[in-house]
Amino acid sequence: MNKKIRWGILSTANIGMKQVIPAMMKGSNCEMAAIASRNKKKAEEAAAELGIAKAYGSYEELLSDSDIDAIYNPLPNHLHVEWSIKCMEAGKHVLCEKPIALTVEDVVKLMEARDRTGMKISEAFMVRSHLQWLKAREMVRNGDLGQVGSIQGFFSYYNTDGDNIRNKPEYGGGSLWDIGCYPINTSRFIYGEEPVRVMALTEFDPAFKTDKLASAILDYPSGQAIFTSSTQLAGRQRMTITGTENTLDVEIPFNAPADESCSLYLGKGPIRDSEREEIKIKACDHYTLQGENFSRAILENSEVPVTLEDSLANTKVLIALFQSAETGNWVKIE
Incomplete structure (x- = not known):
């Protein structure tokens, strides 16, 4: 694996555009490589604004990109579980905004997907x-x-x-x-x-x-x-x-x-x-430190900053x- 984790961003949510993505770009081991929106033009505008190479008009296109190692998921709260599971099933590690899930049962579903796929996932308590x-x-x-x-x-x-x-x-x-x-x-x-x-x-x-x-x-x-x-x-x-x-x-x-x-x-x-x-x-x-810590966990196969077990306890x-x-x-x- 590269010394930098190649990140894809799932949506053009404001927190990502204004805070998280620019901060992660400063990370020593983070490469913000692609961004997706359900509106291709919106994705292209976001990519141009942030200096990101790839823009996709659907989330599925982003998940099918074999060059992407990890996904940052800032979707609305009720979509966190569904799309984080899809990311892991597509072979992508996931850093998901908080709250990662709205029920205990959904955190358990994420844990099962993590264990089944072998992907890393962390709740973004920066x-x-x-x-x-x-x-x-x-x-x-x-x-x-x-x-x-x-x-x-x-x-x-x-x-x-x-x-x-x-x-x-x-x-x-x-x-x-x-x-x-x-x-x-x-x-x-x-x-x-x-x-x-x-x-x-x-x-x-x-x-x-x-x-x-x-x-x-x-x-x-x-x-x-x-x-x-x-x-x-x-x-x-x-x-x-x-x-x-x-x-x-x-x-x-x-x-x-x-x-x-x-x-x-x-x-x-x-x-x-x-x-x-x-x-x-x-x-x-x-946000920079969070991205670096999660990327390091992937590169070194070590524990993520906030485990799902921790998320389960918080939930x-x-x-x-x-x-x-x-x-x-x-x-x-x-």
């Missing part, structure tokens, strides 16, 4: 590749915070466009699927274990039928995580990890800028921010939160 989260986990494991017992998160934006896919329940819209998944994923990453039970309170938009506001408690063996996510509040994001000795604030946990440094703040005093120690994290693009938490919100009870994670 935050797992960012240097600030690797540093935060290292500090927790080194005992810099003492024994961690609480993780608090908040993630929101304001979007009341009824035509936006994030406001369509049949496409996996709503705050929990779209952004609540991040504090779930990162709290699991920091604790290094799975919650045993969860509870949630949600408020649904009467027109969209998606959760516009959700608050959750995740009960871990070692402590707790709580977070609020919303699609109809002013945009903000924060994560705070608190141990028996110190706290750690992650200033921009989920959309850290690629072209400037970001900061972690180690709190050593109980009240004043002036008593915090700033830990600068050098500028990095988590179980999300499903359990919806069940809890509906019943008003704690829900155990099987």
